[in-house]
Amino acid sequence: MAFRAVSGNISYSSSGTNPLTIRGNLEIEQGATLVINLNADVTLRGNLINNGNFRFSPSSSTARPRLVFAGSMAQIISGTALGSTTGLSYLGPNVVLQLNNASGLTLATSVTLNAVSASASNNGGLELLNGKLTTAPSSVLTLAANAALLGTATANSYVSGPMIREVTLVAPSGAEQPASNTVLEFPVGSGTRLRTAALAVTPSSSGTATYSVEVVEQAAPALALPASLERVSGVRYYRVQRLGGSASIAQASITLPVAADDYVSNPAGLRVAAVGKEQNAYSDLQGTVNGNFITAPIPVTLIPQLSVFTLASALGANNPLPVELTSFAATRQGQGVQLRWQTAQEMNSAWFEVQRSTDGKHFVAIERLAAAGTSSSQRTYSWNDVAAPTGVLYYRLLQMDSDGASKYSRAVTVASVNLHSVRIFPNPATDVIRLDATPQLVRWQVHNNLGQVLRQGTATGSVSIPVSDLRAGTYFLHVFSGAQHYKERFVKR
Numbered sequence: 001m002a003f004r005a006v007s008g009n010i011s012y013s014s015s016g017t018n019p020l021t022i023r024g025n026l027e028i029e030q031g032a033t034l035v036i037n038l039n040a041d042v043t044l045r046g047n048l049i050n051n052g053n054f055r056f057s058p059s060s061s062t063a064r065p066r067l068v069f070a071g072s073m074a075q076i077i078s079g080t081a082l083g084s085t086t087g088l089s090y091l092g093p094n095v096v097l098q099l100n101n102a103s104g105l106t107l108a109t110s111v112t113l114n115a116v117s118a119s120a121s122n123n124g125g126l127e128l129l130n131g132k133l134t135t136a137p138s139s140v141l142t143l144a145a146n147a148a149l150l151g152t153a154t155a156n157s158y159v160s161g162p163m164i165r166e167v168t169l170v171a172p173s174g175a176e177q178p179a180s181n182t183v184l185e186f187p188v189g190s191g192t193r194l195r196t197a198a199l200a201v202t203p204s205s206s207g208t209a210t211y212s213v214e215v216v217e218q219a220a221p222a223l224a225l226p227a228s229l230e231r232v233s234g235v236r237y238y239r240v241q242r243l244g245g246s247a248s249i250a251q252a253s254i255t256l257p258v259a260a261d262d263y264v265s266n267p268a269g270l271r272v273a274a275v276g277k278e279q280n281a282y283s284d285l286q287g288t289v290n291g292n293f294i295t296a297p298i299p300v301t302l303i304p305q306l307s308v309f310t311l312a313s314a315l316g317a318n319n320p321l322p323v324e325l326t327s328f329a330a331t332r333q334g335q336g337v338q339l340r341w342q343t344a345q346e347m348n349s350a351w352f353e354v355q356r357s358t359d360g361k362h363f364v365a366i367e368r369l370a371a372a373g374t375s376s377s378q379r380t381y382s383w384n385d386v387a388a389p390t391g392v393l394y395y396r397l398l399q400m401d402s403d404g405a406s407k408y409s410r411a412v413t414v415a416s417v418n419l420h421s422v423r424i425f426p427n428p429a430t431d432v433i434r435l436d437a438t439p440q441l442v443r444w445q446v447h448n449n450l451g452q453v454l455r456q457g458t459a460t461g462s463v464s465i466p467v468s469d470l471r472a473g474t475y476f477l478h479v480f481s482g483a484q485h486y487k488e489r490f491v492k493r
Contacts, residue, residue, distance in 0.1 A: 017063075019043065028052040028079070033088070039063035045071045050079035050089060050109070057085075057092040064122035066098040067091060069105045069131075078108035084144065085114050095124045096150060099157060104131040107139040115146035118168065123148045128157040128187065135161030142166065145208065153187030158194045162214040162239075163187075169203040169247045183255075186213040190236075193217070197238055198255040199298075207247030214239045220310035224281035225273070230315045231344065232273050232282065234325075235261060235407075237310035252298040254285075254309055259292065261405050262311055263348065265374070269317020272296035277306045284312070326378070330395045330412045337388040337414050339395060346375045353398040354383060360394045360411065371399070390442075390481040391416045422479050428491035431468045435459055435477065443480040449473070467492050 017040045025046035028034045032052035036042060037059040044067070048054070058065050069075050080089045091097065093114040099105050115123035125148030126133075126141070135141050142164040143149070153159075165184045184199045195215045203209075220237040238256065242249075256272060264270050267289045273282040274296075287296035294311070313319035328341040339354060349371035355363035366387075372379050385395075393416075397409040423436040435444060445456040446465065454470070457463070467475075470492045479486040 022046065025049055026054075028054050039065055041066045041068055043068040043070055044075065047076045047078065050077070050082070053080060053089040054082070055088070055090055055092070056095050057090075058094060061094065061116070062122060064094050064096060064124075066096045066127065068098045068100060070098075070100045071103065072101075074103040075101055075105045076108050077105070077111060081110040081112075083110070083112050090114065091124060093124050094120075094122045096127050096148070097125075098127040098129060099131050099133050100129040101131040102156070104134060106134040107136070107141060110138075110140050110142065112142040112144055113147045114144045115148070118146050120146070125150055127151050128153045128159075130157050132156075132158060132160045132189075135159060135163065137162055140164055140212070149185060149187065153189075153194055153196060155189070155192055155194045158187045158189035158196075160188070160190055162212050164210060164212045164243065166208060166210045166245070167201070168208055169201065169206060171203045171206045171247075184211060188213055188215045190215055190217040193259070193261070195236065195238075195257050195259070197240075197257070199240070199252060200255070201252045202250050203247040204250035205246075205248040207245060209245035209247045209249065210243040212239075212241045212243055220273070221275070221308060223275055223279075225312075226282060226284045228284045228315055229271060229273060229282065229312045230317070231313050231319075233262065233311045235263075237308050239306065240309055241306040242304050249300070251300070253295055254298055255293050255295040256309065256311060257293055258289070258311065260403060261401075264311070264319050266313075266317045266319050269314040269319055270294055271312040271314050272309060273312035274298070274302055274307055274309045276302050282312070284314075285309075325397070325399070325409055328397060328409050328412055330393075330414050332388075332414060333384070336384045336386040337393065337395070338382065338384050340380070340382045341397060341409070342381070343372070343375070343379045346372045346379065348402045349373060350400045350402045352381065353400065354385070355396050355398060356385065356388075357394040357396075357411070358389065358391060360413075363394070363396060365398075373402075388414075390484065416484065422486050422488070424477055424488050424490055428493050429467055430493050432464045432466050433477070433490055434462060434464050435479070436462050445478045445480075446470075447476045447478060449475075 019041040020038055021043040023045045026044055027049040030051045035055045039058045039060045056067055082090050085093055093116045097113055113124050113126055123146050127150040140162050145166045145168045163186050167184055182200050185196055187196045189195045197213050199211055215238050217236050219234045220232040258264055270289055272285040272287040272294055274285055275282045285296035287294040326342045326344045330337050330339045351371050352369045353365050354367040356366050357363040367383055393414040394411045396411040400406045424433050443458050446454045472492055475490055475492055477488045
């Protein structure tokens with residue numbers, strides 16, 4: 001069953017605590033407003049399509065109902081943004097957004113989770129039970145100051161994409177309301193990986209601050225390193241930015257998780273590196289490792305701007321971080337294609353799978369090579385594809401680790417065999433014609449003026465074709481390689 005508000009203002013209110021379940025979509029059409037004043041949970045099995053205005057505003061100031069997304073298929077919130085309680089469309093300050101859907105929830109519009117006050121015990125917030133909450137820069141999730149994070153995010157349930165948190169700070173202690181908790185947690189992740197990051201801020205003047213955090217599952221940007229660092233992470237980095245607020249920040253720190261797939265073999269040599277958007281070189285923030293986390297101070301110059309933070313290895317520490325592919329190339333040689341790649345370091349690497357494609361989209365595995373396992377020095381690998389077709393080819397590597405983690409390289413392109421370089425001589429000919437073909441295998445045929453095949457064969461490189469028994473006249477030599485076809489006219493004397 002779906003619920004649709006088509007026009008005017010519609011109020012669904014109750015002073016009781018009976019929950020409401022909508023088994024289909026909840027759709028508010030343009031020009032309509034739906035206000036729900038229930039003091040109990042509202043569960044959606046379908047999408048929230050808010051083309052008008054939607055408000056979930058409990059009538060009781062002491063209640064703490066939830067807007068629950070618990071469908072069996074992926075769900076979406078779209079249309080008018082759900083903003084602060086000063087707008088026309090919002091979730092009340094004591095409403096918790098709960099995600100309990102293994103297929104996940106995607107925000108196609110921005111959503112703000114509001115709060116009552118610093119001292120309230122029923123603030124609104126976010127509760128992640130099951131499924132990923134997917135956001136984007138244009139449709140972001142914001143936790144207003146004092147909004148709560150309920151429960152514990154897991155590898156099955158986190159925010160995938162940018163997440164914003166607002167905080168109210170009081171100088172000189174820098175205490176966030178309530179109590180003195182200055183730490184802002186961001187349960188962000190990607191794929192099947194939860195990567196909760198945290199910021200701690202201390203103000204020099206009272207006011208507000210707003211921060212955005214996002215984890216990016218790819219190698220940290222390749223920029224200059226200070227002399228104290230030997231490399232940065234080859235698997236992920238974090239984008240952190242202060243978006244606004246009135247408080248001046250005296251100091252701040254960042255805490256990043258350290259997981260198995262960060263491939264840290266020497267925790268004592270682990271560091272945090274950072275670079276601002278106006279900079280072209282990393283700074284070594286040092287850092288203190290505590291279990292599965294590392295905390296490092298943030299320079300004041302980086303606090304107000306968009307910055308990249310990532311794990312790094314101190315000079316001489318030899319933290320792999322993990323397999324770092326420094327080069328990958330493929331070139332035609334002889335009858336095949338020579339592939340060559342190098343790694344700067346490896347950690348728990350099991351094997352490389354060479355994959356080939358003729359269209360750049362659909363790849364097939366053609367070879368598997370054992371990897372070094374764990375190495376802090378440069379390694380070189382090569383393999384010759386002796387059965388390479390003659391057309392345009394695409395190659396990529398699948399690097400597999402011993403723990404099952406995998407990663408694809410970029411694809412490289414190999415040009416097709418150029419049949420226009422084929423030469424025949426002498427022309428005119430008396431006894432033989434010589435075909436100078438490509439290093440790859442080609443087929444050739446001699447045709448008369450009627451298109452009849454008089455003789456045929458294959459060639460790699462050069463071949464002599466007897467023509468002494470042919471009558472004087474004009475003939476055609478056809479050369480084939482894959483989908484390519486080359487034709488050359490010759491005269492028999």
